[in-house]
Amino acid sequence: MRVLLIATNREARPSYAVPAGVAYLQNALLEAGHEARILDLCFEPDERLGPLVEETVREFDPALIGVSIRNVDNETYLRYRGNLGDVRIVIEACRANSPAPVVLGGSAFSLMPMEIMKVLDVDLGVVGEGESAIVALADAIGKGEAIESSPGLIRMVDGALVAAEPARVADPASIRAPRTFVPDPRYFSAKVVGPQPTYGIQTKRGCTFRCSYCPVPSIEGKRFRLRSPVEIVDEMRHVRDLAGVRRFFITDSIFNLPRRHAIAVCEELVRADLGVSWMAYTNPLQYDTELTDLFKRAGCETLNFGLDAGCDEMLTSLQKDFSREDILNATRCAKQSGVRIVHSLLLGGPGETAETVKSTLDTMAECQPHVLTIAFGIRLYPQTPLWQSLGKPSGDVDMLMPLFYVDEALGGDECTEILQLINTFIADHPEVMVRMNFDQNKLATEVAASSLRVSATQG
Ligand code: B12
Numbered sequence: 001m002r003v004l005l006i007a008t009n010r011e012a013r014p015s016y017a018v019p020a021g022v023a024y025l026q027n028a029l030l031e032a033g034h035e036a037r038i039l040d041l042c043f044e045p046d047e048r049l050g051p052l053v054e055e056t057v058r059e060f061d062p063a064l065i066g067v068s069i070r071n072v073d074n075e076t077y078l079r080y081r082g083n084l085g086d087v088r089i090v091i092e093a094c095r096a097n098s099p100a101p102v103v104l105g106g107s108a109f110s111l112m113p114m115e116i117m118k119v120l121d122v123d124l125g126v127v128g129e130g131e132s133a134i135v136a137l138a139d140a141i142g143k144g145e146a147i148e149s150s151p152g153l154i155r156m157v158d159g160a161l162v163a164a165e166p167a168r169v170a171d172p173a174s175i176r177a178p179r180t181f182v183p184d185p186r187y188f189s190a191k192v193v194g195p196q197p198t199y200g201i202q203t204k205r206g207c208t209f210r211c212s213y214c215p216v217p218s219i220e221g222k223r224f225r226l227r228s229p230v231e232i233v234d235e236m237r238h239v240r241d242l243a244g245v246r247r248f249f250i251t252d253s254i255f256n257l258p259r260r261h262a263i264a265v266c267e268e269l270v271r272a273d274l275g276v277s278w279m280a281y282t283n284p285l286q287y288d289t290e291l292t293d294l295f296k297r298a299g300c301e302t303l304n305f306g307l308d309a310g311c312d313e314m315l316t317s318l319q320k321d322f323s324r325e326d327i328l329n330a331t332r333c334a335k336q337s338g339v340r341i342v343h344s345l346l347l348g349g350p351g352e353t354a355e356t357v358k359s360t361l362d363t364m365a366e367c368q369p370h371v372l373t374i375a376f377g378i379r380l381y382p383q384t385p386l387w388q389s390l391g392k393p394s395g396d397v398d399m400l401m402p403l404f405y406v407d408e409a410l411g412g413d414e415c416t417e418i419l420q421l422i423n424t425f426i427a428d429h430p431e432v433m434v435r436m437n438f439d440q441n442k443l444a445t446e447v448a449a450s451s452l453r454v455s456a457t458q459g
Pocket residue numbers: 009010011012013014015016017018019020021022024025065066067068069070071072073074075076103104105106107108110111126128129130131133134198199200201202214215216219220249250251252253
């Protein structure tokens with residue numbers, strides 16, 4: 001049976017992201033004996049979206065169309081951009097040119113499936129991991145059988161959406177590298193995407209942590225499920241040979257834990273000697289130089305520490321399971337081994353004040369990371385401890401609105417002081433490249449104007 005998979009994401013910032021999830025689905029479909037094609041819209045201009053979908057649907061004539069939604073929005077306070085408009089154009093072009101059922105899926109879809117299905121008026125969606133779900137759907141549709149038992153399937157019954165538990169691949173060691181998918185060469189062209197293109201690769205799924213604002217455990221599951229190191233390295237070799245990829249982004253929630261798995265993957269990389277480099281998200285627990293030396297030998301170029309804060313008070317507030325001491329230790333180890341460090345902060349959470357920001361920046365001054373990214377305002381998602389702790393702030397809240405949490409104490413003066421602290425840090429530490437994801441000129445006035453703890457701001 002023919003299945004068309006459409007990757008709708010066109011976000012270019014902070015860098016392009018190859019639709020690796022869709023490639024896994026294509027692989028699963030091919031292995032199950034179906035025909036599967038990927039239409040990647042990433043580099044298409046606005047005016048080509050509808051026509052290109054129309055041409056592809058007419059020519060390929062699929063019996064099932066999967067539409068992947070990676071980002072519902074750019075998650076950026078005061079520079080918000082939503083993406084569901086693109087998805088609507090794609091769905092309309094599918095419907096106008098094919099009777100095939102349309103099924104939604106993807107990481108952003110799994111965050112708020114019911115809300116997205118309602119707003120896009122679609123009656124099939126898969127929440128969670130799509131490999132077994134898309135195969136089950138294609139099998140059932142191909143044989144003219146009922147689709148109800150497909151894993152993770154949300155569907156419309158008698159005018160109402162029926163929820164489902166997220167689909168999970170039972171044994172991630174069985175996830176096989178995409179064998180057919182050749183990413184668009186523009187993903188790796190320095191001219192198009194800048195100097196540091198990467199290909200996303202997973203070494204595991206799931207996250208056992210419970211950071212207060214983070215929806216990843218509800219997307220990937222609350223346990224770590226590990227892929228086979230040999231298969232991971234095979235996938236990297238395959239992508240390197242097929243598309244000339246030399247840099248990878250390990251897309252795990254956190255790469256360094258479980259530590260024994262990170263070590264096993266790195267040892268396999270050292271053995272394979274692929275001549276590739278990689279970067280990864282990490283947290284600062286369980287670091288020593290034995291580990292960072294191994295990372296370096298295995299090709300680690302950059303570690304991105306999703307710290308959010310640098311003082312124990314805010315780390316506790318955000319339910320991070322590490323301390324300032326852990327941050328200092330991990331930074332020292334990574335630097336000693338010659339690994340580039342990105343520290344990421346997320347300001348504005350419950351209990352944030354100019355004083356906590358000052359303590360955080362003092363820690364950053366001690367760390368001196370190569371890059372410091374600073375985000376302000378926390379995008380709120382259902383199913384997160386932060387959202388649950390707020391109760392329902394204003395009745396029937398539309399989660400697809402750009403909902404951001406900013407502590408109510410951060411009125412005008414406090415915000416102005418925070419901006420001064422950041423600017424002083426920048427002036428005192430020219431060796432640290434600081435990137436802010438918010439408009440400094442707007443911040444104090446916007447935060448002061450918002451009298452709600454939960455602010456809905458369209459910028
Ligand atoms: C790694 C990552 C990044 C890396 C990507 C590096 C790279 N080279 O690929 C970087 C740091 C660049 C990044 C940037 C951003 N990211 Co990001 N990122 C992730 C992360 C952690 C993993 C994504 C991934 O690759 N997963 C692995 C692949 C294999 O899985 P998958 O794509 O989800 O596919 C599976 C399922 O979703 C499903 N599926 C997928 N499509 C379909 C389709 C159908 C029909 C079906 C049935 C199933 C299905 O099956 C697949 C296989 O199991 C996710 C969180 C998460 N755990 O999902 C956030 C996440 C996707 N990112 C998010 C955001 C917001 C962004 C940014 C906009 C942030 C910013 N403002 O800078 C940018 C946008 C970049 C871009 N070009 O799109 C949000 C999206 C939430 C939202 N509001 O929409 C997420 C969900 C994080 C979060 N807050 O929870 N990101």
